[in-house]
Amino acid sequence: MNLIISIFAAKSFFNLMETKVVLITGASAGIGLSAATQLMERGVRVYAASRRGGNSQKASSGVGELIPVKMDVNQPEEIASVVAQILKENNRLDAVICNAGNGIAGSIEDTSNEEMRYQLETNFFGAVNTINACLPVFRSQGYGKVIATSSVAAVVPIPFQAFYSAGKAALSIFMQALAIEVKPFGIQCCTILPGDTKTDFTSARKYAEKSQSTDSVYYQTMKKSVGRMEKDEQNGMEARIVAKQMADQAMRKSMKVTVVPGFQYKVICWLFKILPTRISLWVVGLLYG
Known part of the structure; x- marks a missing residue:
């Protein structure tokens, strides 16, 4: 009997040691929550970080679980605390997925310095803060x-x-430079570039204060442009499709450097690389200008 108990205890210990551990930000809804859930169902122990937290979940089978943690990516001390918690509870961290983000609309001229910084703080610097906390591990x-x-x-x-756009472009270039810097340490980097996706991101979008005034020379064009974008988003891909690509990369032995979910968006990105800039901007102007 003692031998049987020892065998089961050893098996449980090795299962724990083999369980992948992932930290994902922006995991309370949309793509982030879907990715966290999919990883959990694949047997991953997922620390789902967001500013509002959430409910713990267990996989329908296996050892996977979702552990909600409150964390603001703009507060380095909160990130450090969560990383310390993960290490204390698991003694390892296999991957970090930086998914937290927000959106602000309005013309460049109508956007204040404070509003510009608000946009870049989470989308770019929040990701950098989170990544820098995980790199030493x-x-x-x-x-x-x-x-x-x-x-x-x-x-x-x-x-x-x-x-x-500027914040997301900065993040993409940052990730490519990071991939070069950390490759000697066995660290891989992957950037996911979703197109229009149906999530709560649309309803959560903020507007620059001046852009809301009908006195703005951009008001009518801005409303039309953002309205077109929001319609495209709400008729876009399901969050689970993008999340699956994210989860797939996290589980791969060797990740791709860049992933663009959806054939049409792959084509769009390819065309923007080969077409003259003047033509590309003309097309975007027809759609959203």
Whole structure:
């Protein structure tokens, strides 16, 4: 009997040691929550970070679980505390997925410095804060995966959402540079570029204060442009489709450097690379200008 108990105890211990551990930000809804749930069902222990927290979940079968943690990516001390908690409870961290983000609309001229910084703070610096907190762990382990959610808007400049595009473009370039720097330490990097996706992101979008005034020379064009974008988003891909690509990369032995979910968005990104800039901007202007 004692031998049987010892065998089961050893088996449980090795199952725990083999269980992948992932930290994902922006995991209370949309793509982030879907990715966290999919990873949980694949047997991953997922720390789902957001500013509002959430409910714990267990996989329908296996050892996977979702552990909600309250964390603001703009507060480095909160990130450090969560990473310390993960290490204390697991003694490892296999991957971090930086998915937290927000959006602000309005013309460049109508957007204040404070509003510009608000847009870049979470979408770019929040990801950088989270990644920097995880890199020492990955280096000490000799392995680790960094996944970040950028956007097709990093390739296609979106008028009246210029600072969203700029932040996502900065994140994409940052991730490529990071991939080169950390490769000697066994760390992999992957950037996900979703196109229009049906999530709560649309209803959560903020507007620059001045852009809401009918006195703005951009008011009518801005409203039309953002309205078209919001319609495209609400008729876009399901969050689970993008989340599956994210989860797939987290589980791969060797990640892709860049992933663009959806055939049409792959084509759009390819065209923007080969077409003259003047033509590309003319097309975007027809759609959203």
